Amino acid sequence: MPTIHWFRRDLRLADNQALHMAAHEGDGQVIPLFVVDPILVQSARVGANRLAWLAQRLQTLHAELHALGSGLHVAYGDPETIIQKLCQQYAVTSVHWQRDTAPWAQRRDTAVGLMLRNINVRSVMHDTLTIVPAQQVLTDKGTPYTVFTPYYRRWRTQLNLGDALPVPTLAPVPTQLATGQFPSWSASAIPIPDTSRQQALNLLNHFASNRINDYAEQRNYPAVSGSAQLSAYLRFGVLSAQECARVALAHLTHEPKSGAEVWLSQLAWRDFYQQILFHFPHVAQGAFRPIYDNIAWPNDERLFAAWCTGQTGYPIVDAAMRQLVQTGWMHNRARMIVASFLTKDLLVDWRWGERFFMQHLVDGDTAANNGGWQWAAGTGTDAQPYFRIFNPMSQGEKFDSDGAYVRHYCPELANVPHKYIHAPWTMPPLLMHEVGCVVGHDYPAPIVDHSVQRGHALQLYKDAVATDPPHDA
DNA sequence: TTTTGAGTTGTTCGA
DNA sequence: GTCGAACAACTCAAA
Numbered sequence: 001m002p003t004i005h006w007f008r009r010d011l012r013l014a015d016n017q018a019l020h021m022a023a024h025e026g027d028g029q030v031i032p033l034f035v036v037d038p039i040l041v042q043s044a045r046v047g048a049n050r051l052a053w054l055a056q057r058l059q060t061l062h063a064e065l066h067a068l069g070s071g072l073h074v075a076y077g078d079p080e081t082i083i084q085k086l087c088q089q090y091a092v093t094s095v096h097w098q099r100d101t102a103p104w105a106q107r108r109d110t111a112v113g114l115m116l117r118n119i120n121v122r123s124v125m126h127d128t129l130t131i132v133p134a135q136q137v138l139t140d141k142g143t144p145y146t147v148f149t150p151y152y153r154r155w156r157t158q159l160n161l162g163d164a165l166p167v168p169t170l171a172p173v174p175t176q177l178a179t180g181q182f183p184s185w186s187a188s189a190i191p192i193p194d195t196s197r198q199q200a201l202n203l204l205n206h207f208a209s210n211r212i213n214d215y216a217e218q219r220n221y222p223a224v225s226g227s228a229q230l231s232a233y234l235r236f237g238v239l240s241a242q243e244c245a246r247v248a249l250a251h252l253t254h255e256p257k258s259g260a261e262v263w264l265s266q267l268a269w270r271d272f273y274q275q276i277l278f279h280f281p282h283v284a285q286g287a288f289r290p291i292y293d294n295i296a297w298p299n300d301e302r303l304f305a306a307w308c309t310g311q312t313g314y315p316i317v318d319a320a321m322r323q324l325v326q327t328g329w330m331h332n333r334a335r336m337i338v339a340s341f342l343t344k345d346l347l348v349d350w351r352w353g354e355r356f357f358m359q360h361l362v363d364g365d366t367a368a369n370n371g372g373w374q375w376a377a378g379t380g381t382d383a384q385p386y387f388r389i390f391n392p393m394s395q396g397e398k399f400d401s402d403g404a405y406v407r408h409y410c411p412e413l414a415n416v417p418h419k420y421i422h423a424p425w426t427m428p429p430l431l432m433h434e435v436g437c438v439v440g441h442d443y444p445a446p447i448v449d450h451s452v453q454r455g456h457a458l459q460l461y462k463d464a465v466a467t468d469p470p471h472d473a
Numbered sequence: 474t475t476t477t478g479a480g481t482t483g484t485t486c487g488a
Numbered sequence: 489g490t491c492g493a494a495c496a497a498c499t500c501a502a503a
Contacts, residue, residue, distance in 0.1 A: 139501065147480065147500055220482080269481080289499095336482065375481085386496055387483060394484075454484090462496095 002029040002090050004083065006097040007072070008105075010128070010237035011061050012197055015164040018126040022096040023168035030170055031086060032065055032072050034058060035079040036183055045366075047359035049328035052188035057195040057236050059182050064197055070170040071178025080112050087121050090174070094122035098129055098237075101274045102366050103281040131245045131267060132158045134275035144279040145272075146288075146381045152268050161246055190328040190362070200233040208247045215259035222320070222331035223404035228263070231329070231363035234270075241267060273371030276381060283370055287379035294464040295379075297349040304348050306447050307341070308356055310409070313439070313446035315422055316396035317341045319409035326409070328362040333399050339376030340390035344457040345448055350377035378461065385461040389454050396422030412436075412443045 003026035005019045011034075013019065022030045040046060062072040075082045083095060095116055100106065109125065116123040127133035137155050138144060145151035193199070207228040211218065218226025233239050245267055251260035277283060286293045306312050310321035320334035330338070335357075342353045354373040358364045374380025378388055400406055403421030407414045413424060415435040420427045425439045425446055432438045439445050 141501085143501095145501085149480065150501055265481085333482080340483095382480065383498085384480080384483095384496095389484070390482095391484060 001093045002026050002031055004031045004033050004086060004092050004095040006079075006083065006095060007032060007034045007061070008097060008100065009235065010098045010240075011057050012238050012240065013061075013064055013068075013167045014197070015240045015243055016098075016237075017128045017165060018096040018098050018124070020165045020168050021124065021126070022094070023170060025094055025096075028169050028171040030070070030168075031090065031092070031173055031177060032070060032170075033083070033086065034061075034072055034074050035082055036074060036076045037079055038077070041183075041185070045355060045358040045364075047361075047364070048186055048188040049190050049360055049362050050364055051183075051185040052190070052192050053195065053232055053328070053362045054236065055183050055185055056192045057238065060194075060196040062178075062180055062182070065170070065178075066180075068167070068170050069172050071173050071180065073173060073177040073179075074181055074183070076183075079108060080115050083112060084115055084119065087116070087119060092121055094124060096124045096126065099125040099127050100129060101134060101278040103277075103284055128240065128242070130271040130274045131155075131161075131241045132271055134271075134278040137271075137275065144275060146276070148269065148272055148382070151272055152265060155268050155271065159245070159249075161242055161249070164240075164243060164246065188328070190326065195233075195236075195238065197238055200230070200238040203228065203230055203233070204239060204244065204247060208251060211259075212248075212251050212263060213253075213259045216257055216262040219262070220333050220399055221405075222323075222334045223400055223402075223408070227332065235363040235365050241270065269371075270368060273367040276371060277367040283374065283380075284366060287377075288374055288381055289379060289383050291465055291467075292377075292379035292383065292461075294467040295349075295460055296463065297460075298347045299349055299352070300346065303346040303447060304342075304352055306444070307338070307346055307348070307353075311444050311447075312341070312346075313425065313444040314341065314392040314450075315403070315406040315410055315413055315424065316392050316400060318444075319400075319406045322409040324357070324360050328360060330357075330361070331405075333395075334405075335372060336376055337390055337392060337395050339373055340388065341392055343377045344389045345392070345450055345453040347453065347456060347460065350374065350379065386458070389457060392450060393422045410443070 003022040005022040010016055010018065041051065058072060058074060065071050086092060100109065113123045132155055136158055137151060145154065211226060215226060218224050230239065234241060245264065248260045248264040248267065252258060253260065280288060307321060310318035312318055317338050320330055320338045323334065324330040339353055342348050343350050350373045354369055357369050371380060375382060378385030396406065402418055406421055413421065416424050416427065416437050424437060424443060437443055
């Protein structure tokens with residue numbers, strides 16, 4: 001009797017518990033299903049880049065299934081209707097999938113689960129999105145953690161990784177179901193890389209054997225490939241987070257802050273924000289601390305447009321925003337810098353930036369993106385607005401001292417001397433002409449004054465906290 | 474129940 | 489140029 005494995009963001013065959021169980025129960029007779037839900041595809045939070053990446057991955061996943069004598073069934077429409085029809089048509093006994101943390105995903109999954117119960121089909125959700133399940137890391141009082149460091153300590157004690165699950169044995173899918181029909185979404189502006197499982201493994205192995213030991217230092221420099229570059233593969237589950245954690249553990253050294261340890265803690269940050277979204281779904285709409293919903297953001301559309309297009313006049317910010325738009329990815333250090341700049345310098349609501357990131361990032365994930373933005377905006381689990389106003393000049397000097405990153409994405413600054421690369425408006429006029437970069441002509445003059453805006457930001461936050469009562473006035 | 478120590482990734486000022 | 493302290497004051501987690 002066949003079963004269904006409902007692929008969502010676990011687009012791999014190896015180390016996939018839900019697929020493994022579906023294959024086990026169905027004696028190999030698994031219908032590998034992906035549902036293209038028009039509501040999700042048309043959402044304002046999903047951009048062409050991520051869809052293009054997904055479309056590519058569906059094809060490579062199909063090829064990987066095909067090599068096993070199976071194939072991917074891609075269906076278009078409402079998941080509940082599609083799964084019900086398939087169950088009835090093929091006498092399916094159970095449906096397996098990986099649990100998601102996003103509030104709308106949970107509502108959808110609950111509805112599908114109820115439908116299945118009504119037609120006497122078993123549904124099984126697997127907690128494999130995170131390395132340690134969201135419900136499993138709790139304080140002594142049984143409440144979820146909201147501070148990372150104690151969370152991480154407990155998380156480490158719960159870390160219990162068995163061996164990776166093998167690729168299951170699969171029987172052929174009825175031919176009319178595995179037709180190789182893939183979505184043809186409008187082409188994205190960015191180049192889509194090799195999305196195969198093999199490529200993901202190559203990247204992971206390369207990182208583990210060449211760069212993981214230097215990760216703690218190198219990860220901070222946007223011009224250097226110090227990070228693993230795996231975020232999109234993790235986002236779509238081409239690799240499991242557990243597989244990454246196994247690699248990190250295998251490379252731990254006795255140093256307290258080894259590259260592998262720092263990378264493991266980054267994986268734990270991913271888990272941390274997933275469980276924040278799971279336990280506190282209101283963060284998807286507003287501030288983790290509701291008092292900060294009182295901030296009276298000026299939200300100047302003109303400033304926001306300059307930020308989106310990389311025309312703020314602050315080189316490190318502009319380089320980062322152009323990297324996002326041109327490649328669908330942005331270095332983590334740069335994400336913090338532009339998020340701080342949008343909220344603390346341009347005084348624009350962090351949700352505007354959060355949405356723009358979701359529209360462009362191939363690795364865009366609600367939990368991580370929201371957590372990062374709220375951290376930068378000072379509205380999140382670690383609200384310290386007074387300590388967290390990045391200075392775009394000193395960040396540039398610290399983390400892109402020779403300006404390699406800036407010069408790459410802002411070619412009009414290519415010949416600006418190092419001394420001025422993060423503040424080109426301070427060049428003497430004669431020098432501007434000499435290097436072919438007249439500020440205000442070849443490159444924008446700064447659209448705001450950082451030290452002035454810093455003062456405004458502090459006042460905005462102070463006013464918000466002083467507002468009483470909070471939120472529901 | 475109360476107390477205590479600490480909180481991813483910073484910046485600025487003055488010595 | 490480098491260093492340490494102040495920033496402003498709150499909440500969490502655990503003892």
